[in-house]
Amino acid sequence: MSYTLRGRIDSRLSSALVAVLAACVLAAAVHEWWPVELAGLMLGIGLALDVLVYDRLFEYQPGWAALPLGALELVLVLTAAREASVHAPLWPALGFYAGAWLVAQALGHAAFPLLRLSYADDGGELGRAGPSAAALTAATFAAAGGIAWANLPPTVHLSAGVHQGPLVITKRENLVGERGAIVRGGIVVHADGVTVKNVATSGGRYGIEVEDADRVVLDHVTVTGASMDGIHVRRAQVTIKDCTVSSPPGYTQGIDLSFNIDKGTSMIEGCTVVGGQHGIFVDSTNADVMGNRVSATTYRAISMTEMAMGMIGGNEITGAVGAGIECNDRSECMVEHNRISGMSADPTTDDLTRKGWGIISNFGSNTELSGNVFVGNARGLGAFTGGFFSRP
């Protein structure tokens, strides 16, 4: 077909209408917005390519070109989805894209020519049906956007000053603290889609506890003086970014994510963790630990254990006792570009794993190393009881 520019746009928008409607139905079924967001990205990228590339490049577009162009658009859509933080699960997203592509092919090759006699002569233009389809597509997106806006979680503002906790959150909401807002006794999150931002906690057993909840975001939170874990996550999926956790001496941990292996990948990013036995502890969880600063821990600065899986990258670990990074108990860890300095041995024990190692791989774990920097540590790499190191 030799498409005109309008023909491309008419055909694209009319085909997209089916995908957009399907996305709305799917979104309602799975209670997620990613199908609609994905459909929006697919349409936006497709239209941009139509106007900026395809129309100029293709005087004539043979049928087979739909395959490589579809693959190109898929790559761009996946990249854009990643950049725009569209939380679409990979295989369902690929399935949705493939379905939309097939529908578009069926419409372009069969349905449109049957519905409009001159479809081919007109270079893919659909006459008055074209603008109608565009309007319907826009209206569908507007309706979906309206529903999304209407369903935005409420934002609760926490005023400056000390509030007596524990503060228990059982519904989806954004808790945003003003400068100086402190909750004494901790915060407990028991609902999906909660965001806690710019809030400090002091004291309590756990500074912030997240349990049985998905898509929880802890953003710029500060935790001090928790008697056990600064941030304590169980059976949940969280994104923790730019936090500050300070743990008192004793049997304490900065951040503990445990038993979330089936909950998707969590993220701990840009946090400053000081003190405690473990700084960041990831147990039976898929998580990425990226760009954090961990210091003054007394057992392991960062530990990934019990069949956990994830990346430990770009972290700065200083002045810890025992070990800097541990990959333990049949875990799979990618340890890259960390800077580990000043590890010292624990003089109170004969435990070989606590002799000031930079990185240890323990009990059948695979620790994949790349680009790590070691400065002034008692020991460098240590492998124990079947743990081993590998290169990417």
Add this chain to the structure above:
Amino acid sequence: MNRDESVAIVGGGLSSLVAYATLRYGGLEPAEIAVFGDAADPASTFRRQAEAIRQRTMRSESDGHCLPTSFPGLAVREARRRRSIVPLVRSVCDRYRPPLELFLEHVEDVRRRSGWDESFRAHRVERVGAVDGGFALEGHGVFRHVLLATGHAGLALPDELADDMRVVHAYEPHEYAEEVTVVGAGMAAATEWLNALAAGSRVISVRRREPIRRPLNVERAFFTRRGLARFQRSGRTERVAMLRRFNEPSYPPGRTWDEPLECAAAAGRFRIEPSVNGSPQVICATGFARGWQHDPLLAELVRTAGLDTELGWIVVADDCTVPELTDETRTLALAGVSAQWAYPAADTLVGAKYAARGFLRRVRACRTR
């Protein structure tokens, strides 16, 4: 004339069948349409010429069919029949050439399903006259809307060979002598080179210019509005130049054509010469007479109605209607090769569809139909 008839198609060939099927698709009943032609079988001329040249596949692709909608094409038809996706795959790769037999079956199918025989009248119309409320067709009454699909105006023979007893046109029945001179350089000539070689003949190709190798006569963009808009915006000189370029002799590239010729040339059985020599048989693969001047009906119409022309082309509107004789109440349109001024590939089945769709739009828009 039947009292219901308001639409006439002059010509009984494939373009007429396409137009008829399109009108029927558009809601007209057989009783509203009269088709005038020499033979009830719309493929009779095509079949005779294809048999003469021993054509086995169409040069056109999946879209080269007689249905009003472009889908389903012949590739879909063949895929269904063979229970194979190969024709579809070849079609999306622009490598599909429908078998002639499949095409002729399809023509018969469209003829039967459309009700063609109900509207067909075995009569050759030789004069069309513009009258109040429509067009008079030689004693058959007055029709508001008339489509002239008279086809090619006859076979073309070089003047210097017109009286040569050795000459046969490629589209006339013939066998092959021991040595054959083939005049021409287009698709028919290339087909005849291979036919004669396959029959065991020595072949001499006489050509005025080297053939162009391209899949279709007309570039693909000119089949749709993308290229057409440019073509239809062009001035007369530019348009004539484009049409001449499209009419230059050509045949598709590919090993199917090249290998037998290379083998034959190596064996001394194929050569090129500048002029006709003493071969016992001369096959003129020189196509058809071009231009309205060669078609008595069109020539008369141009003369009596003072139609605008440019060399051999009648200057028609973009929808293939004749502007001097078309208004809100009546339509005179051309289809087939005579509509090339509006659609460069008018002599193809896709071109016939283009003209038919334009004609249907006019008929539908006319309140007094």
